Amino acid sequence: MRDIDIRRALLVRLLQAHNKDEDTRIVQEMGVWAGTVRIDVAVLNGEMSGYELKSDSDTLARLPLQADLYSKVFDRMTLVVGSKHLEKAATLIPSWWGIVRATSSEKGVKLRRVRASRRNVNHEPYVVAELLRKDEAVAVLEQHGLAAGWRSKRVKLIHERLARELPVRELSKHVLRALKNRQDWLRENSVHQLDMAVDAQLNPMF
CATH class of the missing domain: 3.40.1350 (Trna Endonuclease; Chain: A, domain 1)
Structure with missing residues (x-):
């Protein structure tokens, strides 16, 4: 087996x-x-x-x-x-x-x-935030009025800010919503790992 x-x-x-x-x-x-x-x-x-x-x-x-x-x-x-x-x-x-x-x-x-x-x-806020790609993470900052001056920063810093500023339950809801709404699950691996924290294949049966 x-x-x-x-x-x-x-x-x-x-x-x-x-x-x-x-x-x-x-x-x-x-x-x-x-x-x-x-x-x-x-x-x-x-x-x-x-x-x-x-x-x-x-x-x-x-x-x-x-x-x-x-x-x-x-x-x-x-x-x-x-x-x-x-x-x-x-x-x-x-x-x-x-x-x-x-x-x-x-x-x-x-x-x-x-x-x-x-x-x-016992979730770890930073590891939860790290599931977000940069554009998704910035979108969460924008929803909470936290994006000013942060759009051009490294994604690691953005993840850290999300983990610091949002309660973990609220952060988890944003992450889950972003993952469910993500359309391009099939794009290939990139050397910029932190800009693409999730790379998956949707429902491939075999």
Whole structure:
């Protein structure tokens, strides 16, 4: 059972769950921390939910770092993991993360919830702000009357100002709205990572 098999099964489940909800976007490989790590699948609607996949053929070497960074951003997180790594992986993630076991069957990959996710209450404001591209970040400054003298500044400074000036819950709402409204999810990687913090592919089934 490979990562792509688990991903396929998860996407089918998520698309079935949200196919009548026009407010939901399902995004693969969404970058966090200026794109240095990428969540396997993100679901964006009234909150931002992440799904990290670990098949039996994967290792757990990067999971502690991924868990730390994703926990700074997402409202909910779920680890989808093969049986081989289930017990060990559960010790490497926060208790509020959900866990789904992935097993092989004659009909494909079967997903079964082991632990429900709970809402995250410890977001990191700067890491949340960093999900915004520069034009999106400036737009948030403008909405709050904070843009004068800041439009030409480096995006890192703009992210810092947003994190400093806005309550994290308000900032998270702006970020979620920007991500859901973003149209050009397919544009390629740029060397200007901080100007393009999210690079993803929308709903590619296979």
